[in-house]
Amino acid sequence: MQCQECGKRPATLHFTKIVNGEKTEFHICEACAREKGELIPGTAGGFSIHNLLSGLLDFNPGASGQTAGVKSAENLRCEKCGLTYSQFSKLGRFGCSSCYKYFNERLDPLLRRVHGNTTHVGKVPRRVGGHIHMKRKLDDLRRELQYRVLHEQFEEAAALRDQIRELEKNISAE
Amino acid sequence: MGNLQFTEQPLSDWMNRDGNESNIVISTRVRIARNLVEYPFPILATNQQSEEVLNKFEEVLNDERMKPFGKLHPIELADLDDLDKQVLVEKHLISPSLVTESRNGAAFISDDESLSIMVNEEDHLRIQCLYPGLQVKEAWDKASAVDDIFEDHVDYAFDDKRGYLTSCPTNVGTGLRASVMIHLPALALTHQIGRILSAVTQVGLAVRGIYGEGSETVGNLFQISNQITLGQSESEIIDNLYGVVVQIIEHEKAAREKLLSDSRIRIMDRIMRSYGTLSYAAVIDSKEAAQRLSDVRLGVDLGFITVPLHALNELNVMTQPGFLQKKQGGNMSPGERDIFRAKVIREHLEDNVQ
Ligand SMILES: [Zn+2]
Ligand SMILES: [Zn+2]
Numbered sequence: 142m143q144c145q146e147c148g149k150r151p152a153t154l155h156f157t158k159i160v161n162g163e164k165t166e167f168h169i170c171e172a173c174a175r176e177k178g179e180l181i182p183g184t185a186g187g188f189s190i191h192n193l194l195s196g197l198l199d200f201n202p203g204a205s206g207q208t209a210g211v212k213s214a215e216n217l218r219c220e221k222c223g224l225t226y227s228q229f230s231k232l233g234r235f236g237c238s239s240c241y242k243y244f245n246e247r248l249d250p251l252l253r254r255v256h257g258n259t260t261h262v263g264k265v266p267r268r269v270g271g272h273i274h275m276k277r278k279l280d281d282l283r284r285e286l287q288y289r290v291l292h293e294q295f296e297e298a299a300a301l302r303d304q305i306r307e308l309e310k311n312i313s314a315e
Numbered sequence: 316m317g318n319l320q321f322t323e324q325p326l327s328d329w330m331n332r333d334g335n336e337s338n339i340v341i342s343t344r345v346r347i348a349r350n351l352v353e354y355p356f357p358i359l360a361t362n363q364q365s366e367e368v369l370n371k372f373e374e375v376l377n378d379e380r381m382k383p384f385g386k387l388h389p390i391e392l393a394d395l396d397d398l399d400k401q402v403l404v405e406k407h408l409i410s411p412s413l414v415t416e417s418r419n420g421a422a423f424i425s426d427d428e429s430l431s432i433m434v435n436e437e438d439h440l441r442i443q444c445l446y447p448g449l450q451v452k453e454a455w456d457k458a459s460a461v462d463d464i465f466e467d468h469v470d471y472a473f474d475d476k477r478g479y480l481t482s483c484p485t486n487v488g489t490g491l492r493a494s495v496m497i498h499l500p501a502l503a504l505t506h507q508i509g510r511i512l513s514a515v516t517q518v519g520l521a522v523r524g525i526y527g528e529g530s531e532t533v534g535n536l537f538q539i540s541n542q543i544t545l546g547q548s549e550s551e552i553i554d555n556l557y558g559v560v561v562q563i564i565e566h567e568k569a570a571r572e573k574l575l576s577d578s579r580i581r582i583m584d585r586i587m588r589s590y591g592t593l594s595y596a597a598v599i600d601s602k603e604a605a606q607r608l609s610d611v612r613l614g615v616d617l618g619f620i621t622v623p624l625h626a627l628n629e630l631n632v633m634t635q636p637g638f639l640q641k642k643q644g645g646n647m648s649p650g651e652r653d654i655f656r657a658k659v660i661r662e663h664l665e666d667n668v669q
Contacts, residue, residue, distance in 0.1 A: 236356060237356055252545055256543045256544065260477075262546060263547070264549055265473070266479075268470075
């Protein structure tokens with residue numbers, strides 16, 4: 142069996158990658174494996190996810206609507222770095238952080254396919270993400286308010302309502 | 316660059332500390348990916364831009380709060396020879412793509428080698444923490460603390476909806492990849508490995524292993540990591556990985572018990588033969604070495620042999636092509652390596668077993 146990467150050398154590593162239950166087989170030579178992936182101690186080479194991606198990025202939403210939607214996607218272009226969507230789908234990588242903005246309309250299906258999700262819920266940087274911290278705090282307070290009302294703890298609820306109003310004022314002032 | 320301290324010893328200092336479950340889990344690695352908002356990602360950055368990125372990050376090393384992590388040595392890839400690069404990759408201190416793809420690539424490596432900060436890899440910044448045994452939470456806490464310090468000095472590319480923006484869409488969101496290197500010989504010997512690993516992948520984790528000619532894995536080492544970086548918080552990712560690995564450990568322990576009770580002599584024979592081969596062979600290729608080392612590691616845990624675990628961890632690195640050539644002092648053909656590898660193993664076992 143020939144290496145599926147270079148097609149030149151015989152495949153010596155037979156590697157199975159399983160993503161969300163979907164099995165993909167790789168048959169590659171040692172040189173290509175070394176070039177591609179993270180190494181694992183005690184073994185000759187590894188493999189990374191990039192090759193999987195190019196397949197994912199060609200993903201068309203809706204098997205039927207191939208003409209109009211796909212054409213316009215090919216014309217998408219990041220104004221900041223100049224990368225086009227079709228270059229992005231070949232490379233499997235964004236060119237700059239603004240690409241996320243310019244390709245935004247195409248990203249939900251892609252991200253859902255890779256992560257099963259489209260929205261970040263994790264860590265937020267302290268400086269850049271100041272208002273997100275406030276929004277999350279607001280959500281927490283609202284949840285607590287609901288709980289207090291439900292359990293007829295009205296004194297606590299009134300205090301929470303004041304806090305929420307204050308926070309809302311700060312957020313809209315920004 | 317004169318003497319590179321990081322390529323002299325096979326084992327980093329961090330690996331010599333006690334780890335949790337270290338008879339089964341070799342090591343834990345956490346890395347987080349970050350980018351600067353004002354520069355294109357490394358794939359499109361010009362030489363000058365990537366140089367500026369490197370300078371910005373290098374300044375952060377002067378922050379007082381970096382002190383507790385030990386002295387960080389900035390190493391520019393351009394200054395290294397090929398063997399040094401290969402050894403750093405074999406020790407997981409840098410990634411292969413930092414070697415092959417990077418412009419103005421660099422790494423800041425701590426004295427004990429437990430912290431390695433890569434610059435101008437696929438992303439501008441990759442903070443990597445390594446721990447012995449199973450210590451996912453500890454590794455994340457440390458990486459996150461380092462991340463906080465960097466964030467005080469530079470403007471990260473962050474989006475309210477997508478989180479930390481990365482060059483590759485598989486990393487966006489948390490930018491977090493947590494992985495555990497685990498040794499599962501008994502599950503392999505009892506033919507349960509496929510079932511268990513495919514169950515693992517049902518819960519958003521990825522398994523990597525290397526297969527040899529047949530279907531048998533080499534060295535019974537597997538890397539288990541989170542696949543999803545978006546839509547889960549860091550603590551969910553960490554807890555999920557930890558919880559699954561703990562269950563795998565239970566299965567591996569049960570399989571080891573079963574081997575001992577059902578086929579003690581046969582497993583002992585296999586282990587002692589491997590020990591004999593490693594102790595006396597004159598030629599050994601990397602695949603056989605990995606398999607025999609796996610047997611011996613199992614033999615230590617089952618109480619058949621006494622070899623210090625650190626000596627086996629050292630051999631896992633010492634038997635890699637880069638380290639062998641570094642130790643020998645020059646390039647060797649694969650055939651020459653197989654002979655030298657056998658010698659290195661013989662001598663190392665002799666030194667560590669009285
Ligand atoms: Zn190849
Ligand atoms: Zn762009």
